[in-house]
Amino acid sequence: xxxxxxxxxxxxxxxxxxxxxxxxxxxxxxxxxxxxxxxxxxxxxxxxxxxxxxxxxxxxxxxxxxxxxxxxxxxxxxxxxxxxxxxxxxxxxxxxxxxxxxxxxxxxxxxxxxxxxxxxxxxxxxxxxxxxxxxxxxxxxxxxxxxxxxxxxxxxxxxxxxxxxxxxxxxxxxxxxxxxxxxxxxxxxxxxxxxxxxxxxxxxxxxxxxxxxxxxxxxxxxxxxxxxxxxxxxxxxxxxxxxxxxxxxxxxxxxxxxxxx
Numbered sequence: 001x002x003x004x005x006x007x008x009x010x011x012x013x014x015x016x017x018x019x020x021x022x023x024x025x026x027x028x029x030x031x032x033x034x035x036x037x038x039x040x041x042x043x044x045x046x047x048x049x050x051x052x053x054x055x056x057x058x059x060x061x062x063x064x065x066x067x068x069x070x071x072x073x074x075x076x077x078x079x080x081x082x083x084x085x086x087x088x089x090x091x092x093x094x095x096x097x098x099x100x101x102x103x104x105x106x107x108x109x110x111x112x113x114x115x116x117x118x119x120x121x122x123x124x125x126x127x128x129x130x131x132x133x134x135x136x137x138x139x140x141x142x143x144x145x146x147x148x149x150x151x152x153x154x155x156x157x158x159x160x161x162x163x164x165x166x167x168x169x170x171x172x173x174x175x176x177x178x179x180x181x182x183x184x185x186x187x188x189x190x191x192x193x194x195x196x197x198x199x200x201x202x203x204x205x206x207x208x209x210x211x212x213x214x215x216x217x218x219x220x221x222x223x224x225x226x227x228x229x230x231x232x233x234x235x236x237x238x239x240x241x242x243x244x245x246x247x248x249x250x251x252x253x254x255x256x257x258x259x260x261x
Contacts, residue, residue: 003031004196007045007054008182010036010221011148012230013076013237014055019214021203028199030192036221038128039147039180040105052185053196057105058178059112061257067186069193070253073201074182075245076237077252082166082177083110084151086136086159087143093163097121099142104129109179109256110147113165116259133157149225149233175252176241204242 006022008014015036020026022034035051043060045051049067056068058077087096097118102125103111115121127135129147136144137157146154154161166177182200184193207214222230241249 001029001031003033004052004188004192005033005035005050007035007037007042007051009039009042009055009148011237012218012222012225012233015218015221016207016211016214016234017074017204017238017242018200019203019217020206020210021199023217025206025213026199026202029195032199040108040126040128043105043107046183049185049187052188054183054185055180056183057107057109057112057180058253058256059109060107061181061253063107064183068183069186070245071182071184071193071197071200072244073197073242074204075242075249076179076181077176077241077245077249078237078239079170079176080166081179081236082164082169083113083145083147084154084164085114085143085145085162086133086154087162088136088139088159090160091143091162093118094120096143096162099123100125102127102132102135102141102144104132104145104147108147109177110145110165112256112259113169113177114145117163117165117168133159149222149229152229152232169256173252173255175255176249178249178252178256179237181245181253201243204238207238 008018022032042054043057046056046064085096097120100123132144132146133150135141169177
């Protein structure tokens with residue numbers, strides 16, 4: 001039986017959603033070799049076609065071109081899920097982007113949304129997403145663009161929310177926020193791609209049906225997070241659109257990919 005590599009993040013939403021797929025709990029005509037990396041590293045590795053299946057930021061789709069094709073299952077999108085801009089003191093977004101802003105990567109959806117919402121953005125510093133809160137709180141940068149579980153913990157660092165870019169997107173478009181999707185490399189046979197999409201959907205459904213089954217796997221990759229933060233992370237980012245992006249989700253993805261950011 002052949003083996004397909006599958007790149008996804010160690011964040012609780014991914015380890016929850018793909019636990020069954022990676023542990024042989026859903027029927028597949030191939031084996032899965034999981035590779036867990038930060039989302040921006042996955043975006044970069046996609047340029048070389050590193051993995052058969054991979055999670056990618058919607059903000060990275062245009063740069064990857066035709067090398068990968070979106071699957072309808074396993075995506076991260078929805079309402080109220082957008083990235084935040086935070087700072088040490090209250091200020092407007094316009095004021096925040098006049099200073100130095102830490103970002104989690106130039107190909108992330110978060111950065112694409114920030115460029116759309118604040119075209120005057122100038123000085124950015126790329127940091128791994130889990131280093132941004134400290135950089136802001138210690139004054140190394142003036143503001144930070146945060147994703148993943150940081151939206152639940154920024155107040156613990158003495159920071160305040162400057163802007164919710166998800167709210168901005170939803171007000172502008174009326175569409176859900178399209179954060180990331182699961183993609184298949186374009187050289188995979190159609191039958192394998194279809195089986196992968198079906199397997200990913202089955203894995204997400206298994207996670208919904210057996211939410212405790214993945215707890216050890218989730219905790220193994222998020223040891224610095226409390227159970228409460230892990231659970232909140234999963235509830236926010238894994239939803240009905242993770243089973244199938246739907247027509248509305250596809251419109252949101254197409255709108256963001258085409259946006260001049």
